[in-house]
Amino acid sequence: MALQNAFEHEGETKDKIILGKILGTKPEFRTKVKEISKDISEIVSDVNHLSNEEQKKEIDTDFPEILIPKEKIQEREGLPELKNAIQGKVITRFPPEPNGYPHIGHAKAAIINSEYAKMYGGKFILRMDDTNPEAERMEYHAAIKVGLEWLGIEFDIVKSTSDDMELFYEKGLELINLEKAYICTCKREDISKNRRERKDCKCSRENLEKNNKNWTKMQDKFKPGEAIVRFRGDMKADNAVMRDPVLLRIIEGKHYTLGEKYRVWPSYDFAVAIEDSIDGVTHAFRSKEFELREELIDAILDALGMRKPDQGFFSRLEFKGMPISKRIIKPLIEEGKVSWYDDPRLPTLEALRRRGIKPEAIRKFIMSLGLTKANTLAPFDALEAFNRKFVDPDSVRLFMVSNAKKLSVKKLPVSSVEIPNHPVNDMGKRKIDVDEDFYISGEDAKEIKEGTQVRLLGLGNVSITKAVVELEGEYVEGEPKGVTKIQWVSQKTAHQIKMIIPKALFNGEEFNEDSLEELDVYTEPYYLQLKEGEEIQFVRFGYCRKDSQNQAIFTHK
């Protein structure tokens, strides 16, 4: 053993390490640490005195098996195992509120929960969490569905929290009758003050009869803000969430699906507790800002004698320089600094899609993040790396030049050329008509000196005869090896498009005024034949998504 270790570490070994290895593999020695450690010291010292060759020889003769390289330990695939999970019986859910456009944060919650359902052959529920009539809109509801569909997430059950309004009333009343809840008619500020000072209010001492009467009054008489149903938690609790939180409150806004049918609405905690329980959810994963609610949800379900799901938490996901919250995005849109929620600089699903990010890449990326609770402020290039692998095998390679400079080539022996659409995969060829007038990139033109050669990719070598303002050259026979290879566009068929290059919206706290670069570029006419939304690689430039006939969005290098 000492020999092996010495061999693996250039002829030197240490007794502490050997001791650890022995104890690790052979637990029976653990009681005799003192005795064996002395032996080990001696052996180790002997081994260290041997030369490399001597060590090798001894291993060869006595222990040849240890020269076989150790196999790598198999790494776990996917998410960590769930506690209390039975194959086929796991039910998870994704409960978005239809109050905004879906973004990468939604994707994380949806993907983690759906992966768990898949992993255990269980069921997955989409539940629109729509218990605040003032915030919900059909437009968002639809956008969320479109986004999830694009991500390729499938649901076994689709429902809305508001489907169960009668149940919330029933359970609310049950809690009141159990004296686990009461109606509070204090002012909002007083409630908040009492919470901070950990004092209960007079309403919590009212009798059952009064509470029942007030419950009825909440249905019509009380105005919004005048009365709420509070859970009897613990006003002295360290966890502020437990200090008699709101279960039901009056909101008179028009609900996007139910209209004005109800005016008393459940709070998030109450709704989630009841819904997860009756939907049979076994494992509920949410982002960690809800961590403190775990205790409350358990307490509500305990009070009602209802089944509790296992709750789990994961960190919020954000990209550097890409705001996720409506609070920040909305003003940017209003000021015209960002066009809309699908602006490619934003982390909304729609923006990611327009930018050329593939749903598979998002899934892989999110799975690679794991279930950590430490904050994840990922750089966007982590996602790009995944995306590149999906996009590379079927992106058509096209020529495109930016900051175009003219190059005329004399003695060109051909009038057209066929170029493969992909270097390794068979994606067909395209024919390009050429004459002596070309465009090349300004960046390349800068580097080209008179008297040198360049190769026009797929066409041939050109000897540069003049390199001022406009370039001139003549065709020469030659191999591509050792010559600078550049892309080109034929002037007579050049198609001009706008290239949009999205960059970080923010540098730290500061809005990046140069976050959207726009270039006027020339590309081949073949661009017009591609489908909208197709991913292209402009050779030596990067991957881009065709946004329209005259606009492309830069995806990444």
Added chain:
RNA sequence: GCUCCUAUAGUGUAGUCCGGUUAAGCAUUUUGGCUUCUCAAGCCAAAGACUCGGGUUCAAAUCCCGAUGGGAGCACCA
């Protein structure tokens, strides 16, 4: 302020529950090289980490205490 969560290479993570089998694995990034009619992809290699301070132990990334950094909650939003 109070309460809770969290801390592994430049970045993102595995390992932490149950201390030794891993002188810390993977991916990305960067840098070299190979391949290539792209600065793409692919292949090979290199670089690079257990926040700090105590304690327990033969042995600590792993357990305990403390400090520090980061985040969240303290809504009649979810």
